[in-house]
Amino acid sequence: MQDFKFNIYDLSSFTHWVDVSLYSYCTPFWAMMWEMIIIGVAMLLFYAVIGLFLVYAERKVCAFMQNRIGPNRVGPYGFIQTVADLVKLLMKELVIIRKSDKFLFYLAPFIVIIVNFMTMAAIPFAKGIHAIDFNIGVLYIMAISSMGVIGVLIAGWSSNNKFSMIGAMRSGAQIVSYELSVGFSLITMCVLAGSMQLSTIVEGQSECWYIFQGHIPAIIAFVIFLIAGTAETNRGPFDLAEAESELTAGYHTEYSGISFAFFYLAEYINMFIIASIAATVFWGGWMPFHISGLAGFNNIMDFIPPFIWYIGKTFVIIWIMMWFKWTFPRLRIDQLLTLEWKYLLPINLVNIILMALIVLMGWHF
């Protein structure tokens, strides 16, 4: 933290002040409750805004990729198109499937949403805006984000539909395989960072982002993380779980109205989470772009608020993920598993050893 002494956007003193004043006015139990409520409401708003914006962004990016215009009738540049979608989905009938397992059928979308929320709690949005700072943050995110597949499996099972079932099973196989690659590529970076705490990981990149610090193995890990992360969100060329041409809509075939909207939203928030983990671990999260030695340049970079840096990096990665979603055709299930088990996993294992060697010898920047 040499040339990072001067930070005007440090919000940790503000959050600390809120914390202290709440504890001085209330009993510890109620103070904690109030904090939870504040964080919950803030997360809920952020979740809704990001979800709506990402659906709009996806439609616009898709349109530009295909040389179209995209939504432009509702609001300026079609900006509130997804609000119209939301109104419609809210008012749409919820079809009751007679031979489905009704309890599980209505539970499944909520599991997916809850898992999203739990993952978002551990993401550092800016300096001081970080709900929980675990010392095993990376492990926690890995563990929780893969729980979403339980919601998908429940949805597929309880709909009592063969398409849903096949889609859910594919999703299960896919996430079990690709979770390995996501985990190993994050472990590679943890070797470099020497910590699993996300705040320490971000602060460690104050001089140089880890993707530059760890040069070759870090870049390999980043590419693998992008591929495996996309596969984990059931998107892009890996959208086998809801392959429209084969399985109508995969695991959410039988869902209508708002319960379908939950799955739709959860997919985009998952993408946001994967992108923000990538941004945090590889591109420094909210940390501005610093070049060690150039104090003037670093000070100018510090004037851009950390939240802007974080959102900017995340959206660049989201844009890359959308880019290859609309570029590549869908893989077959055997090609998908071949890619993971025969290529990504061995490369990843070698990559960890390479990274460990580089860290031991001090060959990183």
Added chain:
Amino acid sequence: MKYEEFKDNETLELFKQTGGNVFLTTVDGIINWGRKNSLWPLTFATSCCGIEMMAFGGSRHDMSRFGFEVYRASPRQADVIIVAGTIVHKMAPVLKRLYDQMADPKYVVAMGACAISGGPFFTNSYSVVRGVEHVIPVDVYIPGCPPRPEALIYGMMQLQRKIETESIMVKRDPIKEYF
């Protein structure tokens, strides 16, 4: 109906069964605005009209401008079924089932001569249903063999105007209205 007549407020009032109070018309306005701007069609095309429907989604006649481009393969998530093509007697029960599987509110657009009346197969055909209206209630008819994408855009805009006249106070029962 001609565009001039449809734009006319008096004609629109005729469509509205209830005069409505201020609160309800505001709610109606919001809901109808949402519904008309996100009509997601079902991926359903049985013959050459389907090609024109794909051109409707392509870059020259971009349907996504209206928010229509989210083709849903699952009928549970679709709002409008564009019957693009000939419906034969074997397909009719499938079409009926797809319509029944869709969640309310649902709309039907009969695209092309075959879907309107059997078209070129109206005389001397043993297999073609003479118009999709014998199977499901139709909201908008688009003539042509096949209609150009512009005609489909116009038809979808007519459907949007039809949705604008709806009210939550009146329970919509297309089957009872139509048959």
